[in-house]
Amino acid sequence: MNDWESYLGSFDGEPGYLDWASFGPLSPNVRAEVHADAELLGSGRRSSIELVGEHVRESRELLARVLRTDAEQVVLQPSTTYGLMQAVYGLAGGLIVSRGEFPSLTVAATRAADALGSIEVQWIEPDGGFVTPDAVREALTDDTRAVAVSLVDFRTGYRADLTALREVIGDRLLIVDAIQGFGVIEADWEAADVVCGNGYKWLRAGRGTGFASFSERAMERIAPVLSGFAGVEGDLPLDAVPQPAPTAEAFRVAGEDALAFARLATSLRDILDVGVSTIESELVARSGDVMYFADRYEIPVVTPREPERRAGIVALAPAPQDAAPLAASLANHGLTVTVRSGLLRVAPHVGTGADTMRLFGDALAAFSSARVW
Incomplete structure (x- = not known):
């Protein structure tokens, strides 16, 4: 076979x-991994705990392979929404969002605008809910700094053209909610500045398996407003507050659930094996x-x-x-x-x-x- x-x-x-x-x-391999790792964590042995913890690093590396980027530009998150909030709350200027997007985007954009006042949500209502390059082109203004879009629309199944969107928006940031397509369709990930997703749908990895990737341009322009104690480089000093990490790790809040990312790593290996x-x-x-x-x-x-x-x-x-x-x-x-x-x-x-x-x-x-x- x-x-x-x-x-x-x-x-x-x-x-x-x-x-x-x-x-x-959940896939059979994911279910088997859950049982095996639960037994290891039940042992109380440091070596067993560290072995399960290795799935965090492995997940980042496997995600980077799928996204065709470096692992240091990938950060693990509890869900897609956490990654999108990290991106949106750190923006300044105009943000184009369709009113028909999944609430992960529309709510995050509204809350960030209301709370911080640093972004202006530029709502669009494209025909059929399809966020096409033409719809975005018509909405662009001098104040637009970013565009947020779903790779695959949750209502209609429309698949956005990331390559064409990049050509239309030029040097502005492109933020992508990829949950309805990541791992099951090829996409021009290099065209996006932020890609957020989760493994609990098409990857069959269960909840808690979110992630986000940030391009160099995104890390330069998006402030790590929601950065937590885990979003620093190296060991955490206990008597000082260090600067956020210079990598995507800056967008971490706390430590990851190693069991969740054992599931994600297993599912990613499965899809990479077949392509x-x-x-x-x-x-x-x-x-x-x-x-x-x-x-x-x-x-x-x-x-x-x-x-x-x-x-x-x-x-x-x-x-x-x-x-x-x-x-x-x-x-x-x-x-x-x-x-x-x-x-x-x-x-x-x-x-x-x-x-x-x-x-x-x-x-x-x-x-x-x-x-x-």
């Missing part, structure tokens, strides 16, 4: 799960399968059709009177999806098998046959 077959075989859950954009059930580009190819195909069934039963899709503009999320937009019956049909057929604001978010993974897709097709067929035109 090759690495790819092993990776596909690791999706061992029951058929019907189409909600990977909400939570990724992100291989995962992306299969994931885009799976989202295409969802679109095929939606088209077959005439259910509108708002997610872009172009493979390069989507990842694993497909958003269905039934007529208002059809949303509840469609959601009920999916649930009655044993399918798990997210229903929010009239949209049904269907999110397969590469290990989503033919049995799940058959259930999905059956659920849509049942809904269609009972639909009143």
